[in-house]
Amino acid sequence: MTSSARWALLFVAPATVGLVALYLWPFLSTFVKSFQDVPAFGPATYTGLDNYVELAGDGEVWQAFGNSALYTVLVLLGIPLAVVLAALIEQVSRGRTVYRVLFFLPVVTLPVAVGMVWRFIYNGDFGLLNHVLSWFGIDGHYWVADARFTIYAFAAVGIWMGLGINLIILGAGLQAIPKAVYEASALDGAGRVRQFFHITVPLLSPSIFFVTILTVIAALQMFDLIFIMLRSVNNTALADSKTIVYLFYEKAFVQFQQGYGAAIAIVLLIVIMIATALQFRLQRSWVFYG
Amino acid sequence: MGERRTWPIHLLLVIASVIMVVPFVWQILTVFKTTPEVARIPPTLLPEEFSLHSFETFFSTVPFWSMFAVSTGSLVLRVAGQVVVAALAGYAFARLPFPGRNVLFGLFLAMLMVPSQLFLIGQYGLVRDFGLLDTLPALAIPGMFSAFGTFLMRQAFMNLPPDFEEAARLDGANPFQVFWHVMLPMTKPTLAALTVLTGLYSWNDLLWPLIVSPSGENRPLPVGLAGLQGQFGTDYPTLMAGALVCSIPLVFVFLLLQRQFFRGIASSGLKG
Numbered sequence: 001m002t003s004s005a006r007w008a009l010l011f012v013a014p015a016t017v018g019l020v021a022l023y024l025w026p027f028l029s030t031f032v033k034s035f036q037d038v039p040a041f042g043p044a045t046y047t048g049l050d051n052y053v054e055l056a057g058d059g060e061v062w063q064a065f066g067n068s069a070l071y072t073v074l075v076l077l078g079i080p081l082a083v084v085l086a087a088l089i090e091q092v093s094r095g096r097t098v099y100r101v102l103f104f105l106p107v108v109t110l111p112v113a114v115g116m117v118w119r120f121i122y123n124g125d126f127g128l129l130n131h132v133l134s135w136f137g138i139d140g141h142y143w144v145a146d147a148r149f150t151i152y153a154f155a156a157v158g159i160w161m162g163l164g165i166n167l168i169i170l171g172a173g174l175q176a177i178p179k180a181v182y183e184a185s186a187l188d189g190a191g192r193v194r195q196f197f198h199i200t201v202p203l204l205s206p207s208i209f210f211v212t213i214l215t216v217i218a219a220l221q222m223f224d225l226i227f228i229m230l231r232s233v234n235n236t237a238l239a240d241s242k243t244i245v246y247l248f249y250e251k252a253f254v255q256f257q258q259g260y261g262a263a264i265a266i267v268l269l270i271v272i273m274i275a276t277a278l279q280f281r282l283q284r285s286w287v288f289y290g
Numbered sequence: 291m292g293e294r295r296t297w298p299i300h301l302l303l304v305i306a307s308v309i310m311v312v313p314f315v316w317q318i319l320t321v322f323k324t325t326p327e328v329a330r331i332p333p334t335l336l337p338e339e340f341s342l343h344s345f346e347t348f349f350s351t352v353p354f355w356s357m358f359a360v361s362t363g364s365l366v367l368r369v370a371g372q373v374v375v376a377a378l379a380g381y382a383f384a385r386l387p388f389p390g391r392n393v394l395f396g397l398f399l400a401m402l403m404v405p406s407q408l409f410l411i412g413q414y415g416l417v418r419d420f421g422l423l424d425t426l427p428a429l430a431i432p433g434m435f436s437a438f439g440t441f442l443m444r445q446a447f448m449n450l451p452p453d454f455e456e457a458a459r460l461d462g463a464n465p466f467q468v469f470w471h472v473m474l475p476m477t478k479p480t481l482a483a484l485t486v487l488t489g490l491y492s493w494n495d496l497l498w499p500l501i502v503s504p505s506g507e508n509r510p511l512p513v514g515l516a517g518l519q520g521q522f523g524t525d526y527p528t529l530m531a532g533a534l535v536c537s538i539p540l541v542f543v544f545l546l547l548q549r550q551f552f553r554g555i556a557s558s559g560l561k562g
C-alpha cells in the first residue's frame with residue numbers, strides 16, 4: 001500500500017468506525033429484529049414474518065399511515081405559498097433581510113416551545129384562534145382535543161415552521177435566474193403575474209422539486225408536535241391522531257415491543273423510498289432543467 | 291424592474307410577516323398575565339396587571355440552568371466531534387485515493403438516505419449496554435458521526451484548486467499537515483454551515499434525548515420543557531414563560547449569525 005493510501009485510511013477511520021457501529025450495525029439490527037419477537041428482558045426469538053402479518057392487520061398502523069399521509073399532503077400546500085413569498089421578497093430591495101429573519105424565527109425556536117405556544121392558541125375554550133374566528137362569525141372548535149381536527153391543526157403549524165427554510169432554499173434558486181430574462185420579457189410587455197408563471201416558476205422548478213422532496217421526507221417523520229400537543233398532556237385525542245413515527249416510538253420505546261417497532265420502521269423506510277422514487281418519476285413532467 | 295412600484299409587495303409581505311410573528315407576540319403578552327386572566331373570554335390583549343409570576347413558577351420548578359448546561363454541553367461535543375470527524379473523512383474521500391474508496395463512500399451515501407428512526411433501536415441498545423443512559427455522552431455520541439457531514443465536507447474539498455496542495459507537498463509537508471494547515475482553513479464557509487446545521491439539530495432534537503434520558507436526570511431543554519407541559523398543563527403563563535426562556539438562547543445566536551444560518555440552509559437544505 002502506498003504511503004498516501006495509509007494516510008487516507010487514518011483519515012477515514014474515525015468516520016468509518018462511527019458509521020459502522022452507530023449507523024450500519026443499528027440499521028441491520030433493526031432489519032433483523034423486525035423478524036423477531038424481542039421481549040423487554042431475555043433472548044429474542046425468530047418469528048419469521050409474524051410482525052409484518054400482524055402489522056398488515058393492525059388498524060392502528062393503517063390509521064397512523066393515513067394520518068401521516070394526510071399531514072404530508074397538507075404540508076405540501078405550504079410550498080406554493082413559499083414560492084410566492086420567495087418571489088415577492090426577491091422583488092424588493094429594502095427590507096429583504098428583515099423579512100427573511102422574521103420568517104425564519106420559527107425554525108430557530110425549539111419545536112417543543114412551538115408546540116406549546118400553538119396548543120395554547122388552539123385551546124377550544126379561550127384560545128386565540130377561536131376568538132379571531134368569532135370576529136368573522138365562524139364557530140370555534142377544540143382543534144387539538146378533537147381528533148377530527150388534530151392533523152389539520154398540526155399541518156398549519158408544520159407549514160408555519162417550515163416556511164423559513166423553504167424561503168432560503170427557494171431564494172437561492174431565484175438568485176440564479178439571470179435578470180436579463182426578466183428584462184427581455186418586460187420589454188415584451190409582460191406584467192409581474194405573467195412573469196411569475198412564465199419565467200419564475202419554470203426556471204425555479206429544480207429548487208421547487210428539491211424543497212418538495214425534503215418536505216415530504218420531513219413530514220412523513222413528524223413526531224415532535226404530536227408528542228408535545230397530545231402525549232405530554234395525556235390528551236385523549238392522541239388515540240386517533242398518531243403518526244407513523246409516533247407509533248414507532250410508542251411501540252419500541254414505551255411498550256418496548258422492539259420487534260414490532262422495528263417492523264414499523266422498516267415499512268416507514270419503504271414508504272419514504274417509494275414516495276421519493278415516485279417524485280423523481282413525476283419530476284420529468286414538470287421540472288425544467290434549462 | 292426597479293422603476294415599478296414596490297409598496298403593494300411590501301404590503302403583502304408585511305401582512306404575511308405579521309401572521310408569522312403573531313404566535314410569538316401572543317406568547318410574550320401571555321407571559322405577563324395571571325393564570326385566571328388567561329382563561330377569560332373574550333381574551334384580554336394587554337396584561338391587566340403586569341405579573342412576573344410565570345417566571346417565578348418556571349424557575350422554581352424547573353432546573354433551567356442544569357438543562358441549559360446539558361443542552362449546551364451536548365451541542366458542543368456533537369458539533370466539535372462531527373466537524374473534526376467529517377472533515378478528516380471528507381478530505382480523504384475528495385483528495386486521497388485508497389483501495390475501496392468508492393465502495394466505502396457508497397456506504398456513506400446509502401446511510402445518508404435512511405431515515406434516522408431506523409437507527410434508534412440499535413443506538414439505544416448500544417447506549418444501554420455501555421451503561422450510558424442518562425448521560426451527556428449518550429446525547430452527543432451518535433450525532434458526532436454523520437454521513438451528511440462527511441458528504442458536505444467532501445464537496446467542499448473537491449471544489450478547492452489542487453495547486454496549493456501540490457506546493458505544500460513539494461515543501462515536504464505530510465498529508466495531515468497539508469490537510470490541517472492548507473486545505474482545512476479554505477473550507478471555512480462550509481465548516482461554518484456544518485456547525486450551524488449540526489448545532490441547530492442538536493439543540494432542537496426531542497426524540498433521541500427522550501429515549502436516552504429515561505430517569506429525567508441530565509435532561510436537555512426540549513425534554514425538560516415537555517415535562518413542564520405535563521406538570522402544568524393549563525397554567526399557560528408558566529408554560530409560555532418556559533417556552534420563551536428555553537428558546538431565547540438559540541434565537542439570540544441566530545440574530546448574531548444570520549448569514550451563517552442562511553448559508554448553511556441554502557448549501558445543504560437540511561430539514562427537520
